[in-house]
Amino acid sequence: MTSDRRFPVRLDLEKGAVDMSHGSGGRAMAQLIGELFQRYLDHELLILGNDQALFTPPPGRMVMSTDGHVISPLFFPGGDIGSLAVHGTINDVAMSGARPLYLAAGFILEEGFPLGDLARIVASMARAANAAGVPVVTGDTKVVERGKGDGVFITTTGIGVVPEGILISGDRAEPGDVILVSGSMGDHGVAILSKRENLGFETEIRSDSAALHELVATMIAAVPDIHCLRDPTRGGLATTLNELAHQSGVGMQIREDAIPVRAEVAAACELLGLDPLYVANEGKLVAVCPRDQAERLVETMHGHALGAESAIIGEVVEDPHRFVQMETGFGGSRIVDWLAGEQLPRIC
Amino acid sequence: MTSDRRFPVRLDLEKGAVDMSHGSGGRAMAQLIGELFQRYLDHELLILGNDQALFTPPPGRMVMSTDGHVISPLFFPGGDIGSLAVHGTINDVAMSGARPLYLAAGFILEEGFPLGDLARIVASMARAANAAGVPVVTGDTKVVERGKGDGVFITTTGIGVVPEGILISGDRAEPGDVILVSGSMGDHGVAILSKRENLGFETEIRSDSAALHELVATMIAAVPDIHCLRDPTRGGLATTLNELAHQSGVGMQIREDAIPVRAEVAAACELLGLDPLYVANEGKLVAVCPRDQAERLVETMHGHALGAESAIIGEVVEDPHRFVQMETGFGGSRIVDWLAGEQLPRIC
Numbered sequence: 054m055t056s057d058r059r060f061p062v063r064l065d066l067e068k069g070a071v072d073m074s075h076g077s078g079g080r081a082m083a084q085l086i087g088e089l090f091q092r093y094l095d096h097e098l099l100i101l102g103n104d105q106a107l108f109t110p111p112p113g114r115m116v117m118s119t120d121g122h123v124i125s126p127l128f129f130p131g132g133d134i135g136s137l138a139v140h141g142t143i144n145d146v147a148m149s150g151a152r153p154l155y156l157a158a159g160f161i162l163e164e165g166f167p168l169g170d171l172a173r174i175v176a177s178m179a180r181a182a183n184a185a186g187v188p189v190v191t192g193d194t195k196v197v198e199r200g201k202g203d204g205v206f207i208t209t210t211g212i213g214v215v216p217e218g219i220l221i222s223g224d225r226a227e228p229g230d231v232i233l234v235s236g237s238m239g240d241h242g243v244a245i246l247s248k249r250e251n252l253g254f255e256t257e258i259r260s261d262s263a264a265l266h267e268l269v270a271t272m273i274a275a276v277p278d279i280h281c282l283r284d285p286t287r288g289g290l291a292t293t294l295n296e297l298a299h300q301s302g303v304g305m306q307i308r309e310d311a312i313p314v315r316a317e318v319a320a321a322c323e324l325l326g327l328d329p330l331y332v333a334n335e336g337k338l339v340a341v342c343p344r345d346q347a348e349r350l351v352e353t354m355h356g357h358a359l360g361a362e363s364a365i366i367g368e369v370v371e372d373p374h375r376f377v378q379m380e381t382g383f384g385g386s387r388i389v390d391w392l393a394g395e396q397l398p399r400i401c
Numbered sequence: 402m403t404s405d406r407r408f409p410v411r412l413d414l415e416k417g418a419v420d421m422s423h424g425s426g427g428r429a430m431a432q433l434i435g436e437l438f439q440r441y442l443d444h445e446l447l448i449l450g451n452d453q454a455l456f457t458p459p460p461g462r463m464v465m466s467t468d469g470h471v472i473s474p475l476f477f478p479g480g481d482i483g484s485l486a487v488h489g490t491i492n493d494v495a496m497s498g499a500r501p502l503y504l505a506a507g508f509i510l511e512e513g514f515p516l517g518d519l520a521r522i523v524a525s526m527a528r529a530a531n532a533a534g535v536p537v538v539t540g541d542t543k544v545v546e547r548g549k550g551d552g553v554f555i556t557t558t559g560i561g562v563v564p565e566g567i568l569i570s571g572d573r574a575e576p577g578d579v580i581l582v583s584g585s586m587g588d589h590g591v592a593i594l595s596k597r598e599n600l601g602f603e604t605e606i607r608s609d610s611a612a613l614h615e616l617v618a619t620m621i622a623a624v625p626d627i628h629c630l631r632d633p634t635r636g637g638l639a640t641t642l643n644e645l646a647h648q649s650g651v652g653m654q655i656r657e658d659a660i661p662v663r664a665e666v667a668a669a670c671e672l673l674g675l676d677p678l679y680v681a682n683e684g685k686l687v688a689v690c691p692r693d694q695a696e697r698l699v700e701t702m703h704g705h706a707l708g709a710e711s712a713i714i715g716e717v718v719e720d721p722h723r724f725v726q727m728e729t730g731f732g733g734s735r736i737v738d739w740l741a742g743e744q745l746p747r748i749c
Contacts, residue, residue, distance in 0.1 A: 102571060195470075393429070398421045
């Protein structure tokens with residue numbers, strides 16, 4: 054940072070707080086952008102200071118996805134709202150098979166929010182974006198009065214390019230297809246709830262928050278004809294499977310025994326009265342692919358750190374009712390319905 | 402809407418309200434999306450129900466821009482948060498010279514917010530997007546508890562394509578260039594403040610909220626070498642000129658008499674103790690172009706409804722201090738500084 058005549062006194066990132074002037078569009082906002090946002094998110098397009106980022110994408114099909122983040126608490130085992138906002142949107146872009154290119158970030162700050170916490174969040178965002186190779190290239194900051202927000206909300210939007218020949222969509226599941234998950238279910242939701250409720254489990258449960266685009270890239274390289282990909286976030290695996298069944302006009306048959314759930318997550322869910330199939334994940338995906346490609350796909354996924362615990366959990370069936378049914382551990386069968394009501398508010 | 406076994410009872414758009422389950426990811430959220438968002442924003446990419454929109458843009462340079470909207474009140478003379486969220490982001494994209502292609506919209510709703518108001522906002526958004534020819538193709542909805550938000554916040558993100566040969570950026574102003582504005586200053590901010598404070602002026606002052614991309618398209622067709630374009634929103638004309646002077650490393654000299662301000666806006670500003678040069682606009686732009694192109698540019702702008710009151714207001718000068726100076730109506734000169742503090746909170 055060079056000295057700037059506009060800002061004789063630097064922002065106090067230790068004891069300072071957001072005030073309404075930081076959303077004014079004027080001098081205070083310019084200082085917040087310069088000394089906090091641009092300091093961490095130091096991409097040349099952002100530094101340039103225009104209201105939009107300019108770039109030349111490779112030719113071909115693109116995707117765009119947006120996701121608001123209102124998670125509470127803001128900091129949790131395994132991440133914070135900053136890293137989550139990067140991972141969440143990268144994953145939504147990647148679930149089309151796309152290679153994510155760029156992110157935009159819109160912040161809504163509450164008056165009085167500590168600048169030190171904001172700096173910690175933006176630094177975490179920058180680390181997550183750098184690690185993923187998907188920079189934040191443009192942004193926006195608004196401030197609302199105390200009691201009209203909740204610390205910080207972050208809406209991230211991502212764009213990406215879809216490799217030629219790839220067509221992944223929620224309406225492509227066909228009877229006979231196989232259903233896979235990339236690892237254990239429920240880690241994120243249980244980590245958040247434990248933190249929120251101050252539950253001191255013996256083993257700390259950490260969020261699985263992670264960027265899945267590289268896992269997806271290896272998957273589509275091995276099996277270009279993947280039919281569906283989706284990350285089971287809010288509403289968990291159960292809701293995601295119901296969405297896919299609904300979009301594709303099919304039923305699904307899964308096996309409870311085949312679904313990976315960590316012992317400590319299962320125990321916490323039992324204690325809390327939660328079903329892990331409805332608990333949010335932030336670093337897992339569901340894949341649907343043709344039966345004759347499933348073994349190849351699961352082996353490929355096993356070769357990637359974020360897919361090491363991947364498993365085939367069931368198959369797509371014909372069903373005009375579009376039900377998701379599960380063979381339970383006891384050999385019975387039950388319908389796994391859409392999440393009704395709200396299991397875990399503000400989980401992402 | 403066809404009947405859907407998942408939702409035996411339709412959303413009550415007359416008396417219903419947002420509750421936490423509408424952010425769950427489950428059944429209630431699917432219903433809100435189906436019966437409210439998709440009903441109005443009926444683009445095929447949105448209806449498909451994937452977490453991302455897929456499209457093939459024309460080849461070449463692109464821009465991306467994002468903007469959070471936290472305006473209070475939500476409904477005001479000349480618009481509402483829905484139309485504003487569409488216009489605001491279209492304008493940020495267009496200020497690069499780009500043709501806007503698509504929008505993404507992220508909603509953060511407060512528990513208890515009337516569904517009827519939400520429907521009115523989303524319908525307004527749809528009308529604005531349709532009128533502009535820039536559809537909302539993907540979105541997201543989150544819900545926060547009562548007292549943790551303020552009705553509705555909308556973050557819109559836009560992408561667009563930049564025509565070949567166009568290079569518009571805040572760092573391109575050069576000494577000798579001419580500065581233009583597309584119309585009267587301060588209408589939006591005064592309209593919002595009048596509504597907020599329940600000031601009953603004789604003449605209702607309406608926001609100038611409008612999408613400027615078609616005006617921009619005619620401008621760059623006539624004068625491809627426009628150097629800078631920016632919409633003087635938060636912080637008003639004064640702040641925008643200071644931003645451009647700072648980015649380009651130049652000074653600016655403007656003439657007070659040349660800056661269009663409506664008589665009723667000037668009167669309201671005097672009453673409220675505001676300087677119209679610092680009041681937000683949502684349907685105006687500032688342009689900087691080479692001197693020998695300025696007449697052609699202003700004539701072109703006069704030919705478009707949104708530029709009918711365009712005016713040349715000053716010129717770019719050499720100045721290592723990067724000051725914006727104004728020749729006042731009395732023949733004196735004063736420095737027009739960055740906005741300090743917060744003149745009008747939550748104006749957009």
